[in-house]
Amino acid sequence: MTTFNKVTAAHIAALREIAGTQYVLADEESMARYAQDETEDLHYLPEVVVKPDTTEQVSRIMRLCSQELLPVTPRGGGTGLSGGALAQFGGVLISMERFNRITHIDERNLQVITEPGVITEELQNAVKEKGLFYPPDPSSRGTCFIGGNIAENSGGPKAVKYGVVKDYVLNLEMVLPDGEIIWTGANVLKNATGYNLTQLVVGSEGTLGIVTKIVLRLIPLPKNDLLMLVPFRSAESACEAVSAIFRAGYTPSAMEFMERDAIDWVSQYVQSSAVKIEDDIQAHLLIEVDGNYPEVLMQEMEGIAGVVEGFDIGEILFAEDSQQKDELWKLRRRVAEAVKANSVYKEEDTVVPRAELPLLLKGVKEIGQKYGFHSVCYGHAGDGNLHVNIIRGTLTEEQWNGTLTEGIREIFQLVKKLGGTISGEHGIGLVQKNYMDIIFDQTSMQLMKQIKQIFDPKNILNRGKIFDC
Numbered sequence: 062m063t064t065f066n067k068v069t070a071a072h073i074a075a076l077r078e079i080a081g082t083q084y085v086l087a088d089e090e091s092m093a094r095y096a097q098d099e100t101e102d103l104h105y106l107p108e109v110v111v112k113p114d115t116t117e118q119v120s121r122i123m124r125l126c127s128q129e130l131l132p133v134t135p136r137g138g139g140t141g142l143s144g145g146a147l148a149q150f151g152g153v154l155i156s157m158e159r160f161n162r163i164t165h166i167d168e169r170n171l172q173v174i175t176e177p178g179v180i181t182e183e184l185q186n187a188v189k190e191k192g193l194f195y196p197p198d199p200s201s202r203g204t205c206f207i208g209g210n211i212a213e214n215s216g217g218p219k220a221v222k223y224g225v226v227k228d229y230v231l232n233l234e235m236v237l238p239d240g241e242i243i244w245t246g247a248n249v250l251k252n253a254t255g256y257n258l259t260q261l262v263v264g265s266e267g268t269l270g271i272v273t274k275i276v277l278r279l280i281p282l283p284k285n286d287l288l289m290l291v292p293f294r295s296a297e298s299a300c301e302a303v304s305a306i307f308r309a310g311y312t313p314s315a316m317e318f319m320e321r322d323a324i325d326w327v328s329q330y331v332q333s334s335a336v337k338i339e340d341d342i343q344a345h346l347l348i349e350v351d352g353n354y355p356e357v358l359m360q361e362m363e364g365i366a367g368v369v370e371g372f373d374i375g376e377i378l379f380a381e382d383s384q385q386k387d388e389l390w391k392l393r394r395r396v397a398e399a400v401k402a403n404s405v406y407k408e409e410d411t412v413v414p415r416a417e418l419p420l421l422l423k424g425v426k427e428i429g430q431k432y433g434f435h436s437v438c439y440g441h442a443g444d445g446n447l448h449v450n451i452i453r454g455t456l457t458e459e460q461w462n463g464t465l466t467e468g469i470r471e472i473f474q475l476v477k478k479l480g481g482t483i484s485g486e487h488g489i490g491l492v493q494k495n496y497m498d499i500i501f502d503q504t505s506m507q508l509m510k511q512i513k514q515i516f517d518p519k520n521i522l523n524r525g526k527i528f529d530c
Contacts, residue, residue: 124240137209143490177208196223214264221443234274316443330399413481432468
C-alpha cells in the first residue's frame with residue numbers, strides 16, 4: 062500500500078505559486094468548512110485547500126501531488142451523501158468552486174459547455190431562458206455543482222421520464238492523476254469509437270480524474286405541467302400504485318413517494334400548511350406530467366387519477382397554480398433537511414425494479430423492528446429509488462455503530478434479492494463500500510480495482526472511496 066507524504070511548507074508555497082496565495086488555505090479555521098459534507102456526522106480535515114480556476118492549474122497541482130505522493134481529494138459543492146468529497150487521508154483538497162462559468166450554450170445543436178463548479182439550478186435556469194431543458198435535478202440542485210452530479214451520476218425526480226446525468230453527458234475534459242489533460246469523447250449524439258471513457262468517468266466519484274469541462278446535451282423545454290398529491294391509507298399500497306400507473310400506459314415526468322413521517326416533519330420544518338393530513342393517511346405520491354399540449358396532459362392526469370382511485374386513498378389534491386406547485390415541490394425537496402434537523406440519521410440509497418417497491422418497504426420496516434430502529438422513507442418511486450433514513454433516536458452508541466450495520470446489511474441483501482442495488486444516485490464513497498460484496502463478486506471487484514490502477518497507479522486521487530485499495 063502506498064505511503065503518503067505529509068503536506069509541508071514547501072508544498073504550500075508551490076501550491077500558492079500555482080493558484081495564487083489567496084486561493085490556498087492552510088489555517089485550520091478556513092479549512093474546517095471543507096471537512097464535512099452532508100454525510101451523517103463525518104469530519105476529516107484536509108492539510109491544505111487549493112482553489113484553482115483553470116485546467117492548467119489543476120494539471121500543475123496534480124503533477125506536484127503525483128511527484129510528491131500527496132493524497133488529493135476533489136470537492137464540488139459539498140452536498141454529497143456518501144462522504145465522497147471528504148479528505149479521509151488529509152493531504153490536498155482541490156475545491157472546484159471557482160470553475161463556475163457556463164462557457165457556451167449551443168442553441169443550434171442543443172448542447173451546453175460548462176465548468177464543473179456551476180450550480181445545477183443556475184445551469185438549468187440559463188438554458189431555460191433559451192427555451193431548453195436540462196432535466197437531472199437532485200433535491201440539492203440549488204447548492205450542488207454539476208461536477209458533483211457527474212461524479213455521482215445524479216438523478217432526481219425527473220429521472221423517471223428523462224433519465225439521469227449519464228444520459229446527457231457527451232464529452233468531458235479531465236485531468237488525470239499524473240496531471241495529463243484528456244478529452245474522453247466527442248460532442249456528438251452517437252459514438253461507437255473505442256471504449257466509452259465518458260460513461261466510465263460518470264459515476265466514478267472523483268477516483269479516476271478531475272473533470273474540468275463538461276459537454277451536455279439538452280432537449281426542448283416542455284411548455285406545461287400538471288401536479289397532484291395523492292394520499293394513501295397504506296404506504297405499501299402507495300408503492301403498489303406506482304407500477305400500476307406505468308402498466309396502465311402512463312409515464313409521469315415525476316413520481317415521488319413520501320411516507321407520513323416525511324411529510325409531517327417537512328411541513329413542520331418549513332412551516333407549511335399546504336397539506337392537511339388526515340389521521341389515517343400513511344403515505345403520499347406526488348405525481349407530475351409535462352408536455353406541450355394542456356388537453357393531453359389533462360387526459361393523462363385524469364387517467365392516472367383513475368388508476369390510483371382503485372386503491373384506498375383520501376382526497377386527491379390537484380395543484381391549481383404555479384404557487385401551489387412550488388409549495389408542494391418545496392415539501393418534497395426539503396424532506397432531507399427536515400429529517401436531518403429532527404435527528405442524527407443514516408441514509409441508505411436503495412433502488413429496485415419499481416414493481417418490487419412494496420416488498421422493499423415492507424422488508425425495511427420488518428428489519429427495523431428486528432434491530433430496534435425507526436426509519437423514515439421517501440424517494441423517487443417512479444424509478445424504484447427509495448431513500449431509507451434510519452433515525453438514531455434513542456439507540457445507544459453500541460447499537461448505532463455496531464449492530465445497526467447488521468441491519469443495514471440485511472436491507473441491502475433484500476435489495477439484491479429483489480433485483481436492485483445499494484445506491485441509485487448517492488454513490489458509494491466512504492459509507493457504503495463495506496457492503497459492495499453483496500452486489501459484486503470478486504472478479505467484478507478486481508476489474509474495478511484494475512481500472513482504478515490504470516488511471517491512478519500511485520493511488521493518490523480520492524483513495525479509499527468505493528473500495529479500499
